[in-house]
Amino acid sequence: MSIIVVLIIIGIVVAGGFLGGFIWAVKSGQYDDTYSPAVRMLFDDTTTPDIPTEKKSSKKTTNKTDNSIETNK
Numbered sequence: 001m002s003i004i005v006v007l008i009i010i011g012i013v014v015a016g017g018f019l020g021g022f023i024w025a026v027k028s029g030q031y032d033d034t035y036s037p038a039v040r041m042l043f044d045d046t047t048t049p050d051i052p053t054e055k056k057s058s059k060k061t062t063n064k065t066d067n068s069i070e071t072n073k
Contacts, residue, residue: 025031
């Protein structure tokens, strides 16, 4: 019979700990916005068009002293 009293006391202490943790989370703002994270992936991202900033030259540069690089003829 005494074990039931001990288990009830332990259960109340554990429940109080969870209640205290929940109250702390609410006060620190953990539950401020619960709607946006669920639908954030559904929002469209704003995209910018791919505009090249400068033209790249198509000339291939080779080192004249390096004979290991073959050039296209």
